[in-house]
Amino acid sequence: MVDKRARGAGPVLTELLFMGISLGASAWLMKWLVSALDPEKDQKKRAQQLKREVQRRLGVDIQTNQYEDYVAMEVINPEHIVTTLDQIGGNARVKRDLVNRVIKPLQHPELYRSSLVGQVKGVLLYGPPGTGKTMLAKALAKQSGVNFINVKPSMLQSKWFGDTQKLVQATFSLAAKLQPCIIFVDEVDSLLGSRRSQEHEATTALKTEFMQLWDGMLTNKANNVMVLAATNRPFDLDEAILRRFGAQFKVPMPDMRARREILKLILSNHEQEMPYSVDPALLEDSAAQGSLLSVLAQETEHFSGSDLYELCAEAASIPLYEDTTAQPQLSGDEEFVDASRPVMMQDFRKTLETFRPSGQHSQEYRQEQANTGQVEPNQFLESLALLMNMATASNAREPNTVPNGV
Incomplete structure (x- = not known):
């Protein structure tokens, strides 16, 4: 009797085992197909790599959800930022104030816990285009050594209903997990501009969610997270957003002294990268009244920092153009010898004949x-x-x- 039951149970167990293996294989195949067809597969993989990198650097295990993983792709390691405050010409007063209001509180939060002397949770950099606002923001992250989340409108906006608010929430929750951290919003007027009655409700919901989470961060003194933003249209920002920026710094157009400093930094860096590429006369006694850089700084009034960089780039290209046009055709056995002359004051004179500050040509x-x-x-x-x-x-x-x- 027992043998008959055992013989009868054998085929049943075999069938159950076969069904289990089939279901397991089907589940694995379905999971593989979903993963293979996922349009965001590469983004998720990169986000996981960035998260592991942050975990190794901070020495902590960070648990994140899918939205935080998406935001993590915009996390910048401060060690990978090359810009420092010393490499930004001009704006001496702004840089000094930013060190006191941003870098020191992020590095020593224990000193800024009182209600009177608290850490600033919102910093706004505003001024004309090309004056170095974005460079200042990156330099702050570099010198403070904190994580840097570069928020873009495309990162927060989603075509799926409700995902926009979840991505905003993920930005602040991830910043709290990575603290000390800077949430940087460049061209903030395009993301958090004034609310209008004709505005799409999803855009209004994004701004409302951002402000509510920002308010929660403002009331939490233990949260070492800061919102840093830059814009050249501060008057387009919503009044409620402007109120939350406890520190606002104007980054003006460079004056003559600042232009001279910027020109010297650009040319000195070019000389370091390519020795003998700059005429030594351009770098001698740059602070002297009659020096070539002082003369050049006088002739570049109304130029922004980016305009000065483009001016130097065009002037430095003139010797290369001359060299390539004058260089004879070489056979396969001959070796090319770089004998281009250094950039000189005459190259800047020639460039200034046609060069205009940004936007002036179109105007x-x-x-x-x-x-x-x-x-x-x-x-x-x-x-x-x-x-x-x-x-x-x-x-x-x-x-x-x-x-x-x-």
Whole structure:
């Protein structure tokens, strides 16, 4: 009797074992297919690598969700940032204030725990384009040695309903896990501009979520996280956002002394990278009134830091152009000898004949078109404003669907 039951149970166990193996193989195959077809597979893999790198550097085990893993792709290791405050010309007062208001509190949070002398949770850098606001932000992360989350609008905006708020939450929660940490928002006016009645509800929800989480960070004195932002249009920011920036620094256009310092830094760096590539006369006694750099600084009024860099780049290219045009054709056995001359003051003179600060060429062309009657002075701006208003009104009329179109 027992033998019959045993013989009857054998095929059943075999069938159950076969079904278990089949189900396991099917589950593994389904998991593999989902992973292989995942459009964000590479992003998730990179996020995991970055998380492991941060864990090794901080010496802690960080548990994250899928949204924090996505945000982690924008975490920058301060050791990988090459810019320091010493490499940024001009803005001596701004740099000194940033050291006192940003770097010291991040490095020594225990000294800034009182209600009166507390750590600033929001810092805004504003000023004309090309004055070095983004470079200052990176230099702050470098010299303070803290993690740096580079927030972009594309990182927070999602086409799936509700994901935008979750990504904003993930930004602040990940920053808290990586503290001390800086949340950096470049061109913050494009992300946190003034709220309008015609605005899409998903954009309004993003701003509201950001401000609420920021408020929670402001009330938590133990949280060593700071929001750092840069913009050249501070007047476009929402008033509630401006209120949360406890420290606001204007980064102005460089004066003559700052321009001279910037020019010296650019040319000295070029000389270090390529020895004998700069005429020594350009670097001698740069602070002297009659030095070549002082003269060049006088002739570059209204130039921003980025304009000065482009000016130096064009001037430094002139000897290379001369060298390539004058270089004879070499046979396969001959060795190329780099004998280009150093960049000289005459190259800057030649470049300044046609070089204009950023945006001036397009403005001059637009004025020429207006003078000839081909384009009305404000026609382009009026047309652009009309198109933007039409697009905003269209978005406001659209029903709320999934995905939400953001």
